[in-house]
Amino acid sequence: MTNSSDTAQSGPMLAADGTPLKKSLARSLRNQKMRALALIAPLLLFILISFIFPIASMLFRSVENTIVADILPRTVVALDDWNADGGQLPDESVYSAFVSDMVEAIEAKEHTKLGTRLNYEQTGMSSLFRKSGRQIRKLDPESDGPFKEKLIDINAEWGEIKAWSTIKAHSVRLTNGYFLNAVDMRRTPEGIKQQPENKRILVKLFWRTLAMSLIITASCIALGYPVAWILANLPMRTANLLMILVLLPFWTSLLVRTSAWKVMLQQQGVVNDVLVWLGVVADESRLVMINNQFGTIVAMTHILLPFMILPMYSVMTTIPPSYLRAAKSLGATNWTAFRRVYLPQSVPGIGAGSILVFILSIGYYITPEIVGGTKGVFISNRIAYHISYSLNWGLAAALGTILLVAVLILYWAYDKIVGIDNVKLG
Amino acid sequence: MADSIGLDAFVAFERVQKSYDGETLVVKDLNLSMPRGEFLTMLGPSGSGKTTCLMMLAGFETATHGRIMLDGVSINNIPPHKRGIGMVFQNYALFPHMTVAENLGFPLEVRKIGKSERETKVRRALDMVQMGSFGGRRPAQLSGGQQQRIALARALVFEPELVLMDEPLGALDKQLREHMQFEITNLAHDLGITTVYVTHDQTEALTMSDRVAVFDDGRIQQIAPPDVLYESPENSFVAQFIGENNTLEGVIREIRGDFAVVELDDGELIDCKPVNVNSPGERTRVSIRPERVEFNKGRLREGTHTVNAVVREFIYMGDIFRTRLSVAGNENFIVKCRNAPNQVRLKPGEQIEIGWMAEDCRALDAH
Numbered sequence: 001m002t003n004s005s006d007t008a009q010s011g012p013m014l015a016a017d018g019t020p021l022k023k024s025l026a027r028s029l030r031n032q033k034m035r036a037l038a039l040i041a042p043l044l045l046f047i048l049i050s051f052i053f054p055i056a057s058m059l060f061r062s063v064e065n066t067i068v069a070d071i072l073p074r075t076v077v078a079l080d081d082w083n084a085d086g087g088q089l090p091d092e093s094v095y096s097a098f099v100s101d102m103v104e105a106i107e108a109k110e111h112t113k114l115g116t117r118l119n120y121e122q123t124g125m126s127s128l129f130r131k132s133g134r135q136i137r138k139l140d141p142e143s144d145g146p147f148k149e150k151l152i153d154i155n156a157e158w159g160e161i162k163a164w165s166t167i168k169a170h171s172v173r174l175t176n177g178y179f180l181n182a183v184d185m186r187r188t189p190e191g192i193k194q195q196p197e198n199k200r201i202l203v204k205l206f207w208r209t210l211a212m213s214l215i216i217t218a219s220c221i222a223l224g225y226p227v228a229w230i231l232a233n234l235p236m237r238t239a240n241l242l243m244i245l246v247l248l249p250f251w252t253s254l255l256v257r258t259s260a261w262k263v264m265l266q267q268q269g270v271v272n273d274v275l276v277w278l279g280v281v282a283d284e285s286r287l288v289m290i291n292n293q294f295g296t297i298v299a300m301t302h303i304l305l306p307f308m309i310l311p312m313y314s315v316m317t318t319i320p321p322s323y324l325r326a327a328k329s330l331g332a333t334n335w336t337a338f339r340r341v342y343l344p345q346s347v348p349g350i351g352a353g354s355i356l357v358f359i360l361s362i363g364y365y366i367t368p369e370i371v372g373g374t375k376g377v378f379i380s381n382r383i384a385y386h387i388s389y390s391l392n393w394g395l396a397a398a399l400g401t402i403l404l405v406a407v408l409i410l411y412w413a414y415d416k417i418v419g420i421d422n423v424k425l426g
Numbered sequence: 427m428a429d430s431i432g433l434d435a436f437v438a439f440e441r442v443q444k445s446y447d448g449e450t451l452v453v454k455d456l457n458l459s460m461p462r463g464e465f466l467t468m469l470g471p472s473g474s475g476k477t478t479c480l481m482m483l484a485g486f487e488t489a490t491h492g493r494i495m496l497d498g499v500s501i502n503n504i505p506p507h508k509r510g511i512g513m514v515f516q517n518y519a520l521f522p523h524m525t526v527a528e529n530l531g532f533p534l535e536v537r538k539i540g541k542s543e544r545e546t547k548v549r550r551a552l553d554m555v556q557m558g559s560f561g562g563r564r565p566a567q568l569s570g571g572q573q574q575r576i577a578l579a580r581a582l583v584f585e586p587e588l589v590l591m592d593e594p595l596g597a598l599d600k601q602l603r604e605h606m607q608f609e610i611t612n613l614a615h616d617l618g619i620t621t622v623y624v625t626h627d628q629t630e631a632l633t634m635s636d637r638v639a640v641f642d643d644g645r646i647q648q649i650a651p652p653d654v655l656y657e658s659p660e661n662s663f664v665a666q667f668i669g670e671n672n673t674l675e676g677v678i679r680e681i682r683g684d685f686a687v688v689e690l691d692d693g694e695l696i697d698c699k700p701v702n703v704n705s706p707g708e709r710t711r712v713s714i715r716p717e718r719v720e721f722n723k724g725r726l727r728e729g730t731h732t733v734n735a736v737v738r739e740f741i742y743m744g745d746i747f748r749t750r751l752s753v754a755g756n757e758n759f760i761v762k763c764r765n766a767p768n769q770v771r772l773k774p775g776e777q778i779e780i781g782w783m784a785e786d787c788r789a790l791d792a793h
Contacts, residue, residue: 325486326519328506330533331584337507340532344523 055404062397065175068167071114072101076171084165084189094164095148100141106133120392121177121186122166128157165189178398202382202399209378210406212297213361217308219301220357221350224308228349231309232316246309254303258370261299265289265371291373299371300361307360308353315349351418359407379403435459435495436620437483437588442492444478452478454644456492460622462587465614467623469631470641471667479641480590480624485509496588507536512581512589512619516596518573520565526552526576527561533584551583554613571602578610582617589614591623595630607634628668632656640664661702662790665713672719672759674712678703678789686789688712690754694733697784702791709792716748716762718786721778722770732779735759737772747771753780 015024069076074097082090105111115129135154139147152159169189170177177187184200185192194200227246231239249257264270267286275281289295319342327337365380372381379399386396437460444453453475460466468476481487482494485506493500501509520529530548539547552558555575565573574594581589591610595603611634614621625631631638632652639649640663648655648664659665666673676690678700686700688710696712703710720726721735738757739750746762749772753759761780763769772778 320517320519322515322517322519323521325484325506326513326515327521327532328486329484329509329511329513329590330536330580331507331510332532332536333507336536341521345521 058397059401059404060397061393062178062401063174063176064394065170065177066173067114067117068171069173071105071110072098072167072171074098075101075167079164079168079171082164082168084161084168087161089148089159089161090164092146092148095151095158096141096145099136099139099144099147099151102133102136103139103141106137116391118166118170120181120395121170121188122162124157125163125166128155128163131155132158162189178394179402181395182398182402202379205377205379205382206402206406208293209362209380212293212376212378213358215297216300216304216361217354217358219297220305220308221354223301224305224312224353225346225350228309228312228316231313232319233321243313246306249303250306254366255370257303258299258367261295261302261371262290265295265298290371291376293372293376295371295373296368296376296378299367300364303367304357304360307356311352311356312346312349315352316346319345347418351414355411355414358410362407363403434461436462436464436497437622438493438495439479439483440493440495442479442482442489442494444475444482444487445490451490451644453482453489456644456646458639458646458649460620462620463618465611465621465623465634465636467625467631467635467638468641469625469628469638469667472626474641475644476624476639476641477592480592480622483622484511484513484590510584510586510588512584512586514577514581514589514591514594516593518565518577518594520573520576520580522565524564525561526557526563526565526568529565529576530561530580530583533580537584547583551579554582555579555609570598571606574598574606575609578613582613582619586619588620588622591621593625594623595625595627603630610634632668640667642667658701659713659788659790662711662713662793665788665790670716670760670762672714672716672753672756674714674754674756674759675792676710676712676754678706678708678710680706685784688789692754694754696731696733696787698787698789699785700789703789710789711792713788713790714782714786716760719759719761719780719782721749721761721772721780723779726781727783730781730783732781735778735780737774737776737778739774740772742771751778751780 013021015021017024075094078094078097079090082094102111105114111129111133112126115126118129119126132151132155136151139150144150157163166189169187175187180186180192181195182202184195184203186195231242231246234242262269266272267288267290269290271289272281272286276283276286281287289298323341323345324337327341328334332340362378363380364378365384368376368378369381369384372378380403383396383399383403386392386399437458439456439458442453442456443451445451456475456479468479470476478487482489485501485504489502494502496509496511520526521532524532527548530551531544534544534547548561549558552561555578557572557575557579560568560572560576565576568576577594581591594610595606598606607630610623623631623634632655635652637649637651638655640647640655642663647667648660650658655664656669659668662673665671674688674690674696676688676696678686679689679695680687681700681703684699686698686703687695688698689695690712698710698712726732733753735751735753737749738752741748741750745765747765747769749761749763750757751759751761
């Protein structure tokens with residue numbers, strides 16, 4: 001019994017050569033771990049570069065606000081002592097600091113960027129900077145002072161408290177301004193306020209995105225559940241054949257499918273023509289089914305349906321038919337057997353499909369863009385607008401962050417209510 | 427079929443046929459009647475039609491032809507949930523999202539039985555299978571044997587008169603299976619319920635049943651109490667299927683009342699009991715149980731005809747010795763004897779003489 005002495009001794013377990021067993025085990029597994037790491041390294045790197053890093057940088061952009069402090073460093077320092085509430089214009093030191101900052105900025109051609117940035121907060125700032133820039137260029141910060149009068153001469157707006165308070169209000173390097181904008185609020189020199197009535201669109205868009213995504217998810221459940229059930233209960237061969245039909249949309253371009261809906265649903269389109277021909281609808285009162293919320297819901301339900309059917313199907317195939325039989329043999333009608341026995345067991349599939357469809361649709365862009373018109377667009381379309389047209393990336397980043405957080409909260413809530421362990425994708 | 431439809435039959439199949447594809451019959455002309463309180467086992471190889479019969483009785487399959495009667499009423503057109511037949515499934519089919527008590531309460535709930543009465547019945551059913559303290563558990567938290575008991579309790583809790591069991595012990599290990607066989611039979615007899623039990627395990631069929639129906643090829647080959655089935659099989663299939671069996675091929679030479687003379691393929695003439703052979707010249711398969719073969723000359727009856735045999739293999743199995751012999755061209759002729767004191771242990775290659783009583787040697791059809 002030589003082994004018993006090893007186990008009987010106190011202290012850590014030792015391997016045959018006397019090294020601690022834990023160390024020995026770690027050493028023997030190291031090669032295995034390294035190999036596993038090497039196998040996933042390319043993907044890990046790819047995800048890091050193409051996914052984690054961009055998202056992190058986007059999240060940061062939503063609070064980053066270094067432009068004012070970078071371009072007007074001296075002005076920002078000089079404005080520290082000034083208080084807009086006093087009702088007085090800043091003194092000469094601010095004006096001279098501003099001129100020296102601006103002359104440098106104009107040379108580097110950065111003053112218009114600053115104007116654009118401040119314009120998000122206060123309309124008119126962009127043109128003020130552009131126009132004044134031409135005049136300020138001619139000034140020499142060393143010898144031409146004092147500048148207070150001269151600047152007010154160049155543009156009367158430099159004689160108003162509003163311009164200076166706007167600069168001061170946005171001189172902080174980290175700001176919640178973009179997030180406020182994202183929920184239809186804004187930072188003003190007088191504090192945080194709601195956007196003017198005609199500019200409040202984002203909150204409405206968020207709610208619309210949420211509501212329409214819910215409707216799309218619900219339609220997908222209603223349409224997908226019976227299909228998944230049939231697929232799960234058919235013999236394997238037939239089920240596979242039908243599964244191809246379910247997957248067929250995946251193999252067709254998204255644009256083609258969305259455009260097809262345009263052809264189908266427009267006022268001179270297939271559906272309307274058929275309805276008119278059948279006499280259901282009069283020719284002059286053809287239905288408006290596209291470029292509105294209805295169009296977006298129909299097209300997106302169609303496009304996202306496979307994402308609902310697949311997880312439902314994979315869960316349903318694991319429910320043995322004997323459960324339904326058992327329920328019936330115990331005296332349950334078909335409906336009761338379904339409701340009390342089958343449905344509860346298919347909930348993980350419904351949950352998985354719903355999460356998938358909801359999260360996909362909440363950030364969907366192409367389809368609402370093409371068939372949504374103005375009434376059926378999502379928040380993602382607004383994000384795209386700010387990224388590529390208004391170039392207000394900070395706001396786009398803030399909107400995106402809110403969307404991301406909303407999805408995470410929903411995910412968390414789902415985990416609390418249903419349990420994420422119950423979700424089965426296959 | 428010898429079994430005629432009695433008026434007092436509780437369950438009866440009358441000329442039932444079943445086809446799934448319209449080309450072949452899975453069940454061919456099934457006639458069967460069971461008195462109230464009987465424990466009947468349907469035994470047969472897979473694909474023999476036994477499970478299909480059970481499913482037709484439960485209502486999950488419809489008979490293509492014929493009538494199925496329950497207590498004198500045709501149930502062909504009654505849906506399963508109105509038949510009031512308890513059923514235990516192969517893998518128990520306990521609802522995983524309900525607790526044990528909810529599982530048991532389910533049949534009572536759908537029958538709209540009040541809460542307090544329901545609880546009493548559930549408790550009684552759980553006590554009946556000695557699982558009284560498990561009501562709050564989920565099926566996944568139970569062992570196979572415990573799940574089996576719960577499935578049994580659930581099939582009995584609404585007090586059905588007929589209970590069907592579809593290979594309910596298939597998933598259990600040997601020891602537990604033997605224990606459950608005993609428990610199920612006791613319970614069925616104590617409650618006086620009529621039971622139809624499907625299995626492919628012949629030991630299970632023999633130990634549990636009042637009668638066993640042996641299925642093959644969509645027909646009942648023989649329906650009889652276990653001892654009759656084992657000792658007097660009516661055809662080669664039953665003889666082969668039930669228990670271990672030695673066969674010798676030959677031709678009938680002469681039939682004299684209860685005895686027939688068979689000429690084995692190596693020319694040896696032996697006496698047999700004719701069962702389903704009719705005339706001289708017919709080919710036959712003679713069946714002898716391994717434990718009825720004797721090689722100890724002192725124990726053979728005076729004047730018994732003996733046959734030469736060569737020992738091929740001696741297998742020690744603890745309680746018994748199993749010896750493989752070569753007899754009249756059959757290389758797999760098995761002899762079993764008890765591991766008694768002074769029992770001879772045969773050695774491979776040994777030449778011996780074996781004998782048996784003519785009535786233990788049954789001449790059956792050669793199919």
